[in-house]
Amino acid sequence: MSAINPFSQGRRRFLTTSATLAGGLLLDYPSSGLAQVAPLAGKYDTLSPKAWRQLALQLKGSLIRPGETGFPNLALPNNLRYRSITPGGIALCADAADIATSLKWAKRHGIPLITRGGGHSYAGYSCTEGLMINLRQFNTTAYDAARQTIRVGGGIRNGAVYSALQGIGRSITHGRCPTVGAGGFLLGGGVGFDMRRHGFASDKLVSTEMVLADGEIVTANAQENADLFWACRGGAGGIFGINTAFTMETFPVDRSIELQLTWDAVSDDFLATLFLNLENSPEAFGCKITLTPGMPLPGQPASINVLIIGQFIGPLARLDEILAPINAMKAPSSTVIEQVAYWNASAFLAADDGPGYYQERSRFINGPMTPEIIATIRDWLPRWPNAQGAGNIKFYLTGGATQALAPADTAFVHRASQWLSSIEITWTPGQTMTSRYRAHRWQNGFYEMISPLCGGGAYQNFPDPSLQDWAEAYYGENLPRLRAIKSDVDPGNLFRYAQSIRPFRPGSP
Numbered sequence: 001m002s003a004i005n006p007f008s009q010g011r012r013r014f015l016t017t018s019a020t021l022a023g024g025l026l027l028d029y030p031s032s033g034l035a036q037v038a039p040l041a042g043k044y045d046t047l048s049p050k051a052w053r054q055l056a057l058q059l060k061g062s063l064i065r066p067g068e069t070g071f072p073n074l075a076l077p078n079n080l081r082y083r084s085i086t087p088g089g090i091a092l093c094a095d096a097a098d099i100a101t102s103l104k105w106a107k108r109h110g111i112p113l114i115t116r117g118g119g120h121s122y123a124g125y126s127c128t129e130g131l132m133i134n135l136r137q138f139n140t141t142a143y144d145a146a147r148q149t150i151r152v153g154g155g156i157r158n159g160a161v162y163s164a165l166q167g168i169g170r171s172i173t174h175g176r177c178p179t180v181g182a183g184g185f186l187l188g189g190g191v192g193f194d195m196r197r198h199g200f201a202s203d204k205l206v207s208t209e210m211v212l213a214d215g216e217i218v219t220a221n222a223q224e225n226a227d228l229f230w231a232c233r234g235g236a237g238g239i240f241g242i243n244t245a246f247t248m249e250t251f252p253v254d255r256s257i258e259l260q261l262t263w264d265a266v267s268d269d270f271l272a273t274l275f276l277n278l279e280n281s282p283e284a285f286g287c288k289i290t291l292t293p294g295m296p297l298p299g300q301p302a303s304i305n306v307l308i309i310g311q312f313i314g315p316l317a318r319l320d321e322i323l324a325p326i327n328a329m330k331a332p333s334s335t336v337i338e339q340v341a342y343w344n345a346s347a348f349l350a351a352d353d354g355p356g357y358y359q360e361r362s363r364f365i366n367g368p369m370t371p372e373i374i375a376t377i378r379d380w381l382p383r384w385p386n387a388q389g390a391g392n393i394k395f396y397l398t399g400g401a402t403q404a405l406a407p408a409d410t411a412f413v414h415r416a417s418q419w420l421s422s423i424e425i426t427w428t429p430g431q432t433m434t435s436r437y438r439a440h441r442w443q444n445g446f447y448e449m450i451s452p453l454c455g456g457g458a459y460q461n462f463p464d465p466s467l468q469d470w471a472e473a474y475y476g477e478n479l480p481r482l483r484a485i486k487s488d489v490d491p492g493n494l495f496r497y498a499q500s501i502r503p504f505r506p507g508s509p
């Protein structure tokens, strides 16, 4: 079997020339809650070339300015919606001292800065018009056989971490996309097919090294800077400092069963059986369900199609038992079930993750799937306006070991869920604004109807620029402690973006 997933549910990718974006100026509909996209020319382009040269001279790494080789690729975010927010300069830092130098320089010139790991923030939170501190060169891995931990650089891509782990027959809870940055992934929680056995990825973080706003280089773990360490396990990236390395516990892996099944035009009873059986499956079962609107046929009721991808660590016969009640309701239209080496299964399940235009809106579902949620899906999914892009709702099976810690044990508060849901839309650069507006309106309407039924917050690693109550939704009861830690380590709010935790200020609530 090919390692490339023929049914990849990665987003449709549109690698386009900037010309297709009409000079980069994207006019959004303010009333729809769409984020305004900044113009192409970074406003800190105008800072004197001498000031930029001074920074370049101080770095062991390099400073890349607009127009220089490599700039377009380094500046490009995964979500092309934010591609027109381009930095005045990119510091390709070589070590922690370079980062401290860059922070000091940015403060001196009053220039905003942002940290860039893998560049996959859904909401473009590693884009800036000021100084981008790019961690690409922090890409080493080192396995400690005695402790069974792996130490990785703060800017390494997940794919490089997986390659290192594959070589030693071990793993961590990992996502499907190799080009996502390990830093952003770990700091915001980290969801993957192993989480029901081993917890969220950040649950297994044992230590991290950081550069703080004042340039101090610190280690944070259970013994040293314990509050900061707590914040780094789910508090999200780019807020408390710049993490130059992470050390994580690993677990052994051998073989796993990769699975991918589809069903067309399913009933509500089928959906109820599907969710019920998977909720009650063993922790060794991990999956993601994607529901898409079927093609409307004249005179037919609107239909819903189902795709499940996932893995099971155990015997094939046990997986058959888990799937039997679902298959008895309706035979799948396609089935791939194969027991292979663990990392081959991960490669099969890997998603196409090239850049594209998209927005996701997430909610954790605390408790089992309910008839009310299924009825809302039935009502809303088929209303997809057939805009030129695509719309779907997906569900990651949580529960199991993700509930082993209490909400306040780490910054990752979402501990009661059975599912993580996310409504996704994608669009194309050539799509008309009317058609795109319809897609956003569908997503917002669907989200508003389903959210109150879910009972949980929103996933901070799927940042959603349309979310009004984002701080409570991402952090819940952990927000006051996170703000206190932010106030301690970054009272001047050097590390900031639209949805970053703010420090307390005198007189603020």
Ligand SMILES: Cc1cc2nc3c(=O)[nH]c(=O)nc-3n(C[C@H](O)[C@H](O)[C@H](O)COP(=O)(O)OP(=O)(O)OC[C@H]3O[C@@H](n4cnc5c(N)ncnc54)[C@H](O)[C@@H]3O)c2cc1C
Pocket: 078, 114, 115, 116, 117, 118, 119, 120, 121, 122, 124, 125, 126, 135, 154, 155, 174, 175, 176, 177, 179, 180, 181, 182, 183, 184, 185, 186, 187, 188, 189, 190, 191, 192, 236, 237, 238, 239, 241, 242, 243, 244, 352, 353, 461, 462
């Ligand atoms: C295609 C795709 C697939 C995904 N799949 C999954 C998945 O399977 N499971 C899952 O849980 N999530 C998934 N995500 C979400 C992903 O985990 C988050 O978007 C994550 O924050 C991206 O990290 P990054 O370093 O690539 O992005 P960036 O945009 O570089 O960073 C994200 C945020 O973290 C900050 N940051 C990054 N690195 C550091 C660092 N070392 N120190 C301090 N701050 C840092 C940035 O400033 C930014 O605010 C996916 C996202 C995409 C686009």
